Amino acid sequence: MDRSSLLQLIQEQLDPENTGFIGADTFTGLVHRHELPLDPAKLDMLVALAQSNERGQVCYQELVDLISSKRSSSFKRAIANGQRALPQDGLLDEPGLGVYKRFVRYVAYEILPREVDRHWYFYRHRSCPPPVFMASVTLAQIIVFLCYGARLNKWVLQTYHPEYMKSPLVYHPGHRARAWRFLTYMFMHVGLEQLGFNALLQLMIGVPLEMVHGLLRISLLYLAGVLAGSLTVSITDMRAPVVGGSGGVYALCSAHLANVVMNWAGMRCPYKLLRMVLALVCMSSEVGRAVWLRFSPPLPASGPQPSFMAHLAGAVVGVSMGLTILRSYEARLRDQCGWWVVLLAYGTFLLFAIFWNIFAYDLLGAHIPPPP
Numbered sequence: 013m014d015r016s017s018l019l020q021l022i023q024e025q026l027d028p029e030n031t032g033f034i035g036a037d038t039f040t041g042l043v044h045r046h047e048l049p050l051d052p053a054k055l056d057m058l059v060a061l062a063q064s065n066e067r068g069q070v071c072y073q074e075l076v077d078l079i080s081s082k083r084s085s086s087f088k089r090a091i092a093n094g095q096r097a098l099p100q101d102g103l104l105d106e107p108g109l110g111v112y113k114r115f116v117r118y119v120a121y122e123i124l125p126r127e128v129d130r131h132w133y134f135y136r137h138r139s140c141p142p143p144v145f146m147a148s149v150t151l152a153q154i155i156v157f158l159c160y161g162a163r164l165n166k167w168v169l170q171t172y173h174p175e176y177m178k179s180p181l182v183y184h185p186g187h188r189a190r191a192w193r194f195l196t197y198m199f200m201h202v203g204l205e206q207l208g209f210n211a212l213l214q215l216m217i218g219v220p221l222e223m224v225h226g227l228l229r230i231s232l233l234y235l236a237g238v239l240a241g242s243l244t245v246s247i248t249d250m251r252a253p254v255v256g257g258s259g260g261v262y263a264l265c266s267a268h269l270a271n272v273v274m275n276w277a278g279m280r281c282p283y284k285l286l287r288m289v290l291a292l293v294c295m296s297s298e299v300g301r302a303v304w305l306r307f308s309p310p311l312p313a314s315g316p317q318p319s320f321m322a323h324l325a326g327a328v329v330g331v332s333m334g335l336t337i338l339r340s341y342e343a344r345l346r347d348q349c350g351w352w353v354v355l356l357a358y359g360t361f362l363l364f365a366i367f368w369n370i371f372a373y374d375l376l377g378a379h380i381p382p383p384p
Contacts, residue, residue: 150215181196183245183253186383198238214260217265240361249319260326
């Protein structure tokens, strides 16, 4: 029985007068009597919804939302009120799982702070579509790095090579009119050390986040961090170029770490304190390396070295926009006031940065290095 037939049967038998409400006990009996193909986790959610209603009824539209896997206010209320109705056994006790389902369970415990969310994700997760965005970005970055490494015959500190900045992908203040460079710089990297760090975090953190929150949300967060990184450099470090995907990487990592801290008691990932400390040390070390590179004496004809401000801008995007996204697993973003506040702030920043790049360089008489 398909979804539309299921909903039609429920409405005809349980709500013939079109009142908009269905008795929870009667509905549960129908499910078991006709062996309807309803996900056990969704049935638990419906019971939770009924318990949140003083008359023990489920709104028909809430039923439609849950069966359709929509992120709605009804699902949010079920999460808030249905803890006692859901299975109390953790997913760690689930027997007989294959390799992929064990990985899905691992992702659920790594990313989600509440057992009810973990059950919901585990039972409704589908392997198609796969988390292609972070994997594709990482693969593209590796291919670009290998191409330029072979061309320049240099694999560490490539930015010291005078030919490196001639790439059409690098953001350079002298090429601000070429707007694509504000994003494409993420495919270029200083050297093997920066590429390895970013690729590792993108795969270890970005892929699980994409599996849980979806391609659209995570790609939006990553690209917002990348764009904020280059625009921030154009405002705060006007002579410097930018390379590397650190703006997007720090947006993902800071959002995830902030979410872990704010839900510390609920997170069940092992050794979370040790891993938190290691992550902060590694991220701080990468920022320190970028600061050293920016202010180290440049070689003749190499010009100023890439700025480190993209790291910090990405972290700000992660703590603001990213945290809003990660805390909204059970709800539509457009239904939340905080999401619109974050979008307004980000949009205001974009407008300011655009006008700054158009007018400020000439008004301030900024002495930027000649474009390669």
